[in-house]
Amino acid sequence: MKGSCFCGSVTYALSQPPVLAAYCHCTLCQRLTGCPFVHTVHFEHDAFRWTHSEPHDAALDSFSLPIKPWKTRWRCKTCGVCVAGHNTKTGRWSVWGGTFERDEEGKIESWDSIKPTTHIFYGTRTLDVDDELGKWEGYADKSNRLG
Template sequence: MAIRGSCLCGSVHYEITGSFALAGHCHCSICRKANGAAYVSWGIIDPEQFRWTAGQDHIAQYESSPGKQRCFCRQCGASLASSHGGRVSEVVLGSVDGDPGTRPLEHIFVDSKAIWHDITDELPRHGEWPPGMGL
């Protein structure tokens, strides 16, 4: 069964034909500013299993760090995904329509988390990238 997602205004839609390899909460300052929240929940996917299904002309991209483009709807501003080398490999879990079939397993970049936010769950915490990760 495919995982589907969309932006706030409904202009942009996507589909993932597989499942998420991993999901987690990122507390880095870039994710906080891009999403206007204490952290953003990301799901890692196989880029071969992702496709935009509607609204490609509404997708804007911003290079937030070298080689990483953040994809968002140019009409409503909703954050949707990130691409590396032009291929979508991360999806904002909040943009998924329905159950993404995964749950976040960790917090990353907690060394730069918002001072006003307290992490209250028992998920593992990493100061930066978890060992072996570094996308």
């Protein structure tokens, strides 16, 4: 699986299937994206690698928020798109689904591997989603199920 920022200056590849693919409704994701929820996909540490020209940091800005200092996010210096995050508590990388490669019709190429299987942090949702996926207060199977 591969992906990039909007302008293509920052690219990445993933070598293993995700450990989590969900729609996240947390207030942090809402505020970082300006959207009611995001498609977040989490991978083990050794599954992720940058593939754009080295030095990789030349194309990237990194930032951490005081509310979650253990999570560092990287965004493209050219187009500003947040491409990936790394969580030092879990050792995992996360990417937003919209950054994955797409086919000629605009559909995500690896959709069957990364399609969301649940809604997380649904208690802070800004709108109801009527689908068959489980809805959780926090992480799936680690918090109260809301629906």
